[in-house]
Amino acid sequence: MKAKEICIIGAGNGGSAIAGDMSLAGHHCRLFEFPEYRQNIDPVIKSGCIKVTGIARTGTANVKLATVNLAEAVKGAEVIMVTTQALAHERTARELAPILEDGQVVILWPGSGGTLVLRKIWDEMGMSKRVLLGEGVTFPYCCRRLEGPGTVNIHRVDGPNMLIAALPATHTSALIKALQGTYTDKVKPARSILEPALYNVNIIVHPVGALLNMGRIEYSKGEFYMYKEGITPSVKKVIYAMDRERSNLFTRLGYKPYTYDEVFFDCFNMTVQEFAATSSKGPFSMQDRYVTEDIPMGASLTVSLARKAGIPTPTYDTLIHLASVVNDTDFYAGGRTLQNLGMDKWFLEDFEAYLQTGAKPL
Numbered sequence: 001m002k003a004k005e006i007c008i009i010g011a012g013n014g015g016s017a018i019a020g021d022m023s024l025a026g027h028h029c030r031l032f033e034f035p036e037y038r039q040n041i042d043p044v045i046k047s048g049c050i051k052v053t054g055i056a057r058t059g060t061a062n063v064k065l066a067t068v069n070l071a072e073a074v075k076g077a078e079v080i081m082v083t084t085q086a087l088a089h090e091r092t093a094r095e096l097a098p099i100l101e102d103g104q105v106v107i108l109w110p111g112s113g114g115t116l117v118l119r120k121i122w123d124e125m126g127m128s129k130r131v132l133l134g135e136g137v138t139f140p141y142c143c144r145r146l147e148g149p150g151t152v153n154i155h156r157v158d159g160p161n162m163l164i165a166a167l168p169a170t171h172t173s174a175l176i177k178a179l180q181g182t183y184t185d186k187v188k189p190a191r192s193i194l195e196p197a198l199y200n201v202n203i204i205v206h207p208v209g210a211l212l213n214m215g216r217i218e219y220s221k222g223e224f225y226m227y228k229e230g231i232t233p234s235v236k237k238v239i240y241a242m243d244r245e246r247s248n249l250f251t252r253l254g255y256k257p258y259t260y261d262e263v264f265f266d267c268f269n270m271t272v273q274e275f276a277a278t279s280s281k282g283p284f285s286m287q288d289r290y291v292t293e294d295i296p297m298g299a300s301l302t303v304s305l306a307r308k309a310g311i312p313t314p315t316y317d318t319l320i321h322l323a324s325v326v327n328d329t330d331f332y333a334g335g336r337t338l339q340n341l342g343m344d345k346w347f348l349e350d351f352e353a354y355l356q357t358g359a360k361p362l
Contacts, residue, residue: 001181003027007077009070009092010341011040014109015083016152017143022182023064024057030065032073034088040067043150054154056141071099079105079178082114083139085289086297086336089114093121102130105178105292107164111135112297113197115167116341119358134166134175137196138267140183144280159186161266163196168358190264191255192355198250198305199263203298204242206290207319208235210283214326222284227276241315246302252309253348286326295323300335307349308338 004027008019011033018317019031023156031050033041044050044066052058067073074080074096082092089108096106096118115135142156151192164187166175172189179187190196209226210217212235224230231239239260242288261272268275283290299316306313324331343351350361 001026004181005064005076005078006030006182007032007080008083009073009080010083010088011066011149012083013143013145013152014139015081016050016145016149017052017056017111017139017141017154018081018083019044019063019209020052020061020152021056021141021154022054023050023061024059025181027182028064028075029061030067030077032067032070034091035068038068039301040149041068043148045298047253049150051147051151052154053151055142056154056157069192070095074099074104075101076266077104077319078181079107082106082108085293086110086112086114087293088090088287089117090121093118094125097122097125098128100127100129100131102358104129105132105175107175107179108135109140110138110200110202111193111197112203112294113193113301113336114297115193115197116343117336119167120341121198124312132171132175132178134164134172136183136187136198137163137190137200137263138202140186142268142280149351155230155280156268156275157186158267158269159183159189160269162186162264163188163190163199163266165190165193165196166346167193168357169193169356170358192352194253194305194355195255195258198246198260198298198302200298201260201264201267201296202290203302204239204246204260205231205304206283206294206298207323208238208242210240210288210290211284211319211322211326214286217283217285222282224283225279225281226290227272227279227285231272231276238315242319245306245311245313249306249309249311252311253305253352285336291323292327295320296331296335298336300332300337303332304335304337304339304344308344308351 040093
């Protein structure tokens with residue numbers, strides 16, 4: 001196997017896992033973190049390594065580079081893997097635009113529709129480099145930095161059928177080929193980025209599990225295991241109500257719908273019940289990314305498309321409203337919606353054509 005030059009943007013749980021595991025696999029990994037979050041990466045900068053424990057490759061992973069200089073991390077990289085919160089996708093797009101090189105691959109783990117954001121920003125900035133852009137439905141791992149920055153515990157390797165797609169979809173096969181030696185055996189091609197964007201299971205389970213257990217979470221000050229104790233039979237009914245609304249949307253758009261349980265098993269190769277047995281603690285508050293990321297990024301994009309398609313989403317609407325109330329924020333107004341993406345005037349047929357070919361309506 002030829003070693004790849006991989007740039008990982010974001011030194012949190014997912015980024016640390018990718019950098020650690022791919023380094024142990026023999027690839028040359030450059031790990032980047034934004035300067036204001038350098039506490040995430042300082043131990044790696046000082047030691048040059050990440051301590052990896054768990055069920056994947058384990059040991060001391062020597063990274064090629066750890067830095068807060070994005071240009072240094074990107075230069076010469078074959079594949080750029082973005083592992084930041086979706087809330088940082090716009091910033092990432094702007095900072096990448098002037099330093100990208102022809103032939104590079106940029107993939108978001110996960111995307112939640114972030115490819116739409118990156119392409120919008122790049123077009124506005126006149127970025128004309130030939131870059132392959134795509135997104136996956138979730139991280140390649142379930143992981144936590146249990147011992148702090150510079151370490152990562154991988155308690156599950158995801159796959160083997162995680163949805164992945166390029167924007168445009170005509171480039172999806174090239175995207176998967178570009179991941180050879182990394183995650184090609186963990187993914188399956190989606191019809192378009194819309195599938196990995198909206199089928200990220202976190203978009204549903206995180207807000208439902210957090211918001212419907214908010215009293216328990218706040219009373220316990222985060223001493224709470226959502227999957228183990230929060231996903232009760234009544235809570236599951238809410239999850240499946242959202243699942244039906246999403247399926248109705250995909251049917252209206254002409255896609256074959258997947259169920260929540262099908263996507264969950266494809267991502268994690270186990271049932272929700274099996275996943276819960278080894279799940280991590282959290283969320284810790286209503287300001288956790290379970291709410292502040294998954295609601296404005298994933299749930300809002302789903303509702304925005306559903307409104308355009310004429311599909312009712314009363315359960316999604318309720319969760320977005322509750323999240324906005326408890327955070328004193330209008331998450332939908334500021335979220336990832338067709339309006340904020342500049343696509344609200346497009347017909348559904350225009351939107352699908354853009355997903356497939358990259359051609360915008362005249």
